[in-house]
Amino acid sequence: MSTELDMNPPTGFPKHFLWGGAIAANQAEGAWDVDGKGVSVADIEILPDRYSRTNVVGFSHTRDEIEAAMTDGAGYYPRRHAIDFYHTYQEDLALMAEMGFTCLRTSISWARIFPHGDDSQPCELGLRFYDRLIDAMLKLGIEPVMTISHYEMPVDLVLKYGGWASSTVRTCFVRLCGVLFERYRGKVKYWIPFNQINCLGGWGEFASLGLLRDAIEADGSLVYQALHNQFCANAEAVKLAHEIDPAARVGVMLGDDPSYAATCEPADVLAALRYRQMRNYFFSDVLVRGCYPGYAIRYFNEQGIALDASADDLELLRMHPVDFFSCSYYYSKIIDARSPEQPRDNPHLQRSVWGWSTDPIGLRISLNQYWDRYHLPIFIAENGLGALDEVVDDTVHDDYRIAYLKAHIEAMREAIRDGVDVFGYTSWGPIDIVSCSQGEMSKRYGFIYVDLDDRGQGSGVRLKKDSFAWYQRVIASNGTELD
Template sequence: MKTYKFPEGFLWGGATAANQIEGGFNEGNKGVNVADVLPGGKARYDILTKPGFDFEIKPDQYYPNHEAIDFYHQYKEDIPLFAEMGFKAFRMSIAWTRIFPNGDELEPNEEGLAFYDNVLDELHKHGIEPVVTISHYEMPLHLVKEYGGWRNRKVVTFFKRYATTILNRYKDRVKYWMTFNEINSALVMPINGLGFSIEKEEDRYQPTFQAYHHQLVASAMAVKACHEIIPESQIGCMILFAPVYPFDSNPENVLHALKEEQIFNYFFGDVQVRGEYPSFMNRCFKENNIQLEIEEDDLELLKEGTVDYVGFSYYMSRTEKKEKADEDSSEGNIIGGVRNPFLEVSDWGWEIDPVGLRISLNKLYDRYQIPLFVVETVWGPMTNSKKTAASTMTIELTICASILKQWAKRLKMEST
C-alpha cells in the first residue's frame, strides 16, 4: 500500500467564514450583513438564485448564523481543538460589518478590530497560520439597500477603505490573504457575492457584469495595497472551480463545454492573474449587448493589482451538452450541468468526483503557472434510515481519502 507524505511547510488546516461560525451577529457594535438576512432550510437556495428577495429579517424564520457555533465567544476554547487536530493553517474571514457596521463610515469600529486582534493572537499562540479572506459573502446590508450593492461604483471606495484598514491593522499577524470568496459564484447566486437580487431574469447580464467590473477593480486595489503595506505577504484570488466535461465527443458538446468553462472557471482568474479581460469575455459582452462603464484608470489598475496565487474551492465537476432535457439534469450540482453516468451520486444528488480535484489542479496550473491553494473541499452524505452512523462515516472517510490521494499525486510527493 502506498503512503503519501506532504512536503515540509505544507499548510494543512481547515476553512471557515465569519458568517458561518462567529454568531454574535448583533454584538460588539457589528452591523447587519447579507448573510444575517438569509434564512436556513430548503428555501435558502431559491432565495439565492431567484428574483424578488427583500433582504428583511422575519420573525417566523430561522437564521442559523445568528448563533452559529458561537466562535465569537468560544474562540479560546475552539482554537486549541484546531491545534489538537494538527492544523497548521486556519482559513477565516473578517466580517466587514464588524469593522465598518454600515460599510460607508469614515472611521472603523475599534471593538471589531480588537476582536480579530485577539483571534489572530490566539491562532499564533497555538502555532496556526491564519489565512484571511477579506470578503466572504457578508456585504453590509446598508450598502445593499442604500447603494444597490456592487452595482454602485461608490462601493469600490468603501471596500478599499475597509481593506486598507485591516491590512494595516493586521500586517504583523497575517501573511496570507484573499480578496473575494468564490468570486464567480455570483453568476449563479448574486445575492451572496454582489449584494443584489435579480429583478427580472432577462435583465441579469448587464447589472451582474457591471457589478463584477467594480468588484474586480476593488480586488486589484486591495492586492496593490497589500503589496505596499505588507511586502512579504501573499494575496490571492479565490474561485469556485468545477471542471467542465463534455457529455460526449460530439464537437458541438465539446465546444459548449469549453464556452461554459471559459466564463465560469476562467474569466475571473484571467483578470486577476493576467490583469486584463480575456478576449472571449469581450466577445461575450458584444454578443449580449453588455456595455461596461469603465473609468479611465481601471484597466491600468487591473494590470497593477495581479494576485500572487490562485485559491479555489473544489466540490464537484460539471458535465455539459448543448441540448438538454429535464431528465438530463444533475439535481445536486447547484451550478448546472447534466448527469454524468460515470460518477456515483450522494443521497441528495451531488456527484462524487475525487479525480476532478486532480484535473482542476492540472488545468489551473497549466493556465496560470503560479501557486495554487485549495482552500475549500469537502463532501458529506445525508444519513438515512438505511445507513448506520458507522457506514456513513466509512463513506465520508473513503471519499476524503480519495480526494487527498489525488491532491498528493498532483504534488508528486514521495511514496513508500
C-alpha cells in the same frame, strides 16, 4: 551555460505544506448583533420551512423582502446564531491544534468592522475580536488565511447604494482592506479578497454582489459591471497590501466548476470549453493575467453587455495581478451542446445525499489545468463532503467522509507529482457549521460534531468524529498515512 534536466520530481507533499480547514464568519460566528456589529446580507437569510437537498434556496431579494427580514421576529435566521464561534473560538481552535492544523482559513465579517459599510470609523470592538482570534491562532502555530468578503457585506450597502454595481461600494471595500492590512501587518500573510468570485446565479448575485432582483432584471449588464468593480477592488487590494506589508500575499479564489464534454462529439467539447471559460477562467484570467480575455469580450458583444471600464481601471488590473491562485473543489458536471447552460450529472460517478458527484480525478485535472494556465502557487481553499451524520456512543463513525477526503488528497498528491505547485489544503468545515446554501446544520462536513439541529436547538457540545483522529494522522505524516 548548460543545465541538467532534473529527473527527480516531487514524490509527495512539500516539507512546509499547509494543512488545515476552512470556515466562514457568517456560518460559524453567530453573535450577529453584539459588540456593534451591523446587519450583513447573510443575517437576513431565513431557514426555509421546506427545502430540497439538490437546490439552493434564497439569496435573491427585493428591497421589500430585505426590509421584511430585518423586522421579522418570528422566523429562524440560522446565520445569526450559527455555532457561536464568536464565543467558543478558543475551545474550537484548541481542537484544531490537537489535529495538528498548521493553517485555518476563515473570514472577516465586514459588518463587524464597518457596521453600515460606509461608517466614518471602524468598530474597535469588532477589530478586537479579530485581534484575539488571530493572536490565538498564531499562538497555536496556526497560519491565518483570511478571506475579506465571504458573503458578509453590510446590508446597508445594498439598500443605500445597490451593492457592487456602485463605485462607492468599491471604495468602501478598499477602505476595509486598508484597515485590515495595517492592523494585521506581520501577522496575516495570506489574504483572499473575495470568496468564490465566480459564484453567480441568484445566490452569488445577492450574497456576493449585493444586487437586488429587480435591478438585475432591468439591466442586463449590471452583473458584469458589479464584477468589474470587484476585479478592480481586488487589484487595489493587491497594490495596498504590497505597499503596507511587502511580505503579504493576495490571491484569487474560484469555486471550481469543472465540466466534461458529454461525448467526444466536437460540439460537446466546444460547449464544455465555453462553459469553463465563462464560469471559471474568465475571473482568474482577469485577475492573474491582468486583462479581459478575447472570449469574454466576444461574449459581451454577443449578449449586448456594456461595461464602464476606464483606461485607469484597465491599467490597475494590468499592474496589480494576484500572487497566488486558490479554489474550492467539490464535484464535476458534464456539458451537452444541446443545453450548454444546464450541466448534468456524470453517470460514471457516485453522488452524495445532496446530489454532488464525487470526482477526485477531476481535482487532479483541474490542478494541472490551472497550473499550466497560470504557473502560480495553488492553495486549495475548500474541499469536503456534506453528509447526514449520526451520533453513536458519543462519536460519529464517518468512514464515508474519510474515504472522500482520502481520495481527494491522493489526487492532490498526484498533481504535485505532476509538477503542480500546491502549497496548502483546507478541508471545508473542519467543525460542523451552518450550510451556506440553505443554512441547515444537518448538512455536516466537520471532523468535529456540534450538537445543534437545523433550528439551533441542542447543547452545542463538541464531539470528535472518527475522521478527527484520521486527519490528525494525515497531518502528522505530511500526507503519507492516508488509511
